[in-house]
Amino acid sequence: MNLKSHFPIFDTHPELVYLDSAATTQKPRNVIKAITDFYESSYSNVSRGMYKLSTDATQKLRDCRQKVATLIGAESSQDIAFTYGATDAINKVAYGYFKPKLTAGHNIIVTTMEHHANLLPWQKLCKESDTELRVVRLLANGNLDLEHLVELMNEHTMLVAVTHISNVLGIVNPIEQINKLAHEKDIPVIIDAAQSISTHTLNAIDLDIDFLVFSGHKMFAPTGIGALYVNPKYQAAFDPHFVGGGMIESASFFETVYQDYPQVLEPGTPNIAGVFGLGAAIDFMDDHSIYSQYDRLELLTQDLRSSLSNYDRIQVLGDSTNSMNIVSFEIEGIHPHDIAYFLAGKNICIRAGHHCAEPLLNSLEISAVARVSLSVYNEHRDIELLLEALKACINYFE
Amino acid sequence: MESDYLDLYHPRILELDKHPYHFKKCVEEPILIANNPFCGDRFKLFDKSPNKDYAALFFYGHGCAVSKASTSLLVELFEQKGLTGIRELADQFAKFIYKETDHCAEDKLLIFENVRNHPSRLDCALLGWNELLKKLH
Numbered sequence: 001m002n003l004k005s006h007f008p009i010f011d012t013h014p015e016l017v018y019l020d021s022a023a024t025t026q027k028p029r030n031v032i033k034a035i036t037d038f039y040e041s042s043y044s045n046v047s048r049g050m051y052k053l054s055t056d057a058t059q060k061l062r063d064c065r066q067k068v069a070t071l072i073g074a075e076s077s078q079d080i081a082f083t084y085g086a087t088d089a090i091n092k093v094a095y096g097y098f099k100p101k102l103t104a105g106h107n108i109i110v111t112t113m114e115h116h117a118n119l120l121p122w123q124k125l126c127k128e129s130d131t132e133l134r135v136v137r138l139l140a141n142g143n144l145d146l147e148h149l150v151e152l153m154n155e156h157t158m159l160v161a162v163t164h165i166s167n168v169l170g171i172v173n174p175i176e177q178i179n180k181l182a183h184e185k186d187i188p189v190i191i192d193a194a195q196s197i198s199t200h201t202l203n204a205i206d207l208d209i210d211f212l213v214f215s216g217h218k219m220f221a222p223t224g225i226g227a228l229y230v231n232p233k234y235q236a237a238f239d240p241h242f243v244g245g246g247m248i249e250s251a252s253f254f255e256t257v258y259q260d261y262p263q264v265l266e267p268g269t270p271n272i273a274g275v276f277g278l279g280a281a282i283d284f285m286d287d288h289s290i291y292s293q294y295d296r297l298e299l300l301t302q303d304l305r306s307s308l309s310n311y312d313r314i315q316v317l318g319d320s321t322n323s324m325n326i327v328s329f330e331i332e333g334i335h336p337h338d339i340a341y342f343l344a345g346k347n348i349c350i351r352a353g354h355h356c357a358e359p360l361l362n363s364l365e366i367s368a369v370a371r372v373s374l375s376v377y378n379e380h381r382d383i384e385l386l387l388e389a390l391k392a393c394i395n396y397f398e
Numbered sequence: 399m400e401s402d403y404l405d406l407y408h409p410r411i412l413e414l415d416k417h418p419y420h421f422k423k424c425v426e427e428p429i430l431i432a433n434n435p436f437c438g439d440r441f442k443l444f445d446k447s448p449n450k451d452y453a454a455l456f457f458y459g460h461g462c463a464v465s466k467a468s469t470s471l472l473v474e475l476f477e478q479k480g481l482t483g484i485r486e487l488a489d490q491f492a493k494f495i496y497k498e499t500d501h502c503a504e505d506k507l508l509i510f511e512n513v514r515n516h517p518s519r520l521d522c523a524l525l526g527w528n529e530l531l532k533k534l535h
């Protein structure tokens with residue numbers, strides 16, 4: 001089944017070879033339609049209206065919350081807070097949950113491969129709270145050094161923050177094992193599922209997840225919408241960082257009683273169209289059994305890695321035996337930006353730079369890499385075109 | 399489409415990328431660090447002249463072909479023109495790249511003429527030059 005036909009961008013640009021889905025995925029027709037339909041024929045604000053347009057929108061927002069809950073195997077739709085994306089969700093957890101709890105002597109553990117989104121909030125919080133930031137090393141093959149993680153955890157550890165899939169290395173981290181290791185010491189874990197939400201079936205209950213975040217735009221939904229899952233055992237302790245309308249039990253001039261999670265994290269008018277787009281993206285993923293594409297994409301990733309490794313001058317990052325959808329590489333003597341620009345001239349979209357993981361690149365002693373990333377609309381032909389173009393690129397800059 | 403993209407790379411840019419002028423790692427404190435946080439390009443400029451009068455400049459770092467070629471020319475022209483001269487030129491070169499003028503005060507910099515039509519690459523051409531305008535007085 002050709003999923004490409006569901007993405008109108010490829011009708012507009014039939015020649016397009018889109019290999020930048022780790023930055024953001026293209027949007028299927030039903031998602032675009034859900035958004036335009038809302039604005040064209042059912043637009044209104046939610047929660048506060050008595051009229052049908054508003055009550056319908058309110059109900060639909062509720063339905064979308066349930067869809068997210070079902071997608072990640074949460075017990076209840078009330079375990080899901082809508083956010084503006086993964087970055088927003090992590091900051092909400094950092095400032096809403098952890099900030100009031102941290103004091104000098106505590107520590108927070110991150111890993112070498114975190115995106116800035118799952119590093120900077122913890123780094124900033126640690127500085128503000130006199131808390132130590134600890135960083136899990138990588139093994140030579142790029143995987144997390146779990147023994148080091150165990151060494152770093154102690155009775156003062158307040159959190160382990162880890163990405164499910166590295167947005168640079170494509171390495172898939174063993175989140176179930178990490179959860180187990182941390183939970184043995186009663187330490188909660190936040191999982192950044194930004195890159196894995198479109199590839200991995202996640203079950204919050206089976207995996208015993210504490211906090212999980214992702215962005216809609218990397219799973220076929222629009223930008224500006226994301227979600228946060230919080231395990232019920234942590235929900236009562238949120239002290240909101242942002243406050244305003246739509247989140248209160250009662251308010252007077254000098255005191256406010258907030259609603260429970262998730263409303264306590266959702267002040268102000270939500271991104272309603274974004275929520276509906278996210279709901280439509282989940283429908284798309286269900287209707288086309290997106291998670292069953294896993295094996296095909298894993299093979300495609302491996303194929304890409306091994307083809308690139310065949311070139312003398314190309315150095316592929318990461319672990320060839322543990323890699324999903326994302327392949328970063330360097331070509332000796334050609335800067336990643338020049339590679340990306342050369343490919344752009346051939347309608348091939350890849351990304352170059354430090355990919356918001358500067359500490360990771362520094363630890364690997366590189367300043368920038370070229371990154372190819374795949375999604376369900378990619379086919380073997382895209383890889384062939386990429387390889388052909390890379391050959392031409394190497395010749396051009398010779 | 400391809401030729402549109404590739405007209406960015408004047409043959410002399412490609413040549414300077416491979417064989418830049420005075421490209422060498424130095425132990426001295428850099429007089430300038432040109433850094434583009436979006437792409438990770440980063441060059442350091444060193445003054446190895448005994449009198450610290452910019453008579454023997456070197457640079458080292460990582461960057462794309464355009465930023466490397468343009469920093470190479472910056473180093474070469476800086477040595478020739480001194481601080482006042484290079485600041486004037488940097489100012490004029492920025493105006494040229496941003497298409498505020500079509501006049502390019504230095505023939506050697508004309509190799510960046512096409513960069514003006516590549517909005518995403520303007521910063522590459524100006525990386526060291528803009529830093530110089532900000533930091534060196």
Ligand SMILES: Cc1ncc(COP(=O)(O)O)c(C=O)c1O
Nearest residue numbers: 085086087115117167192194215
């Ligand atoms: C692993 C990872 N985490 C977090 C983010 C941040 O996502 P957003 O910018 O949508 O908040 C990204 C985005 O690139 C990512 O790749």
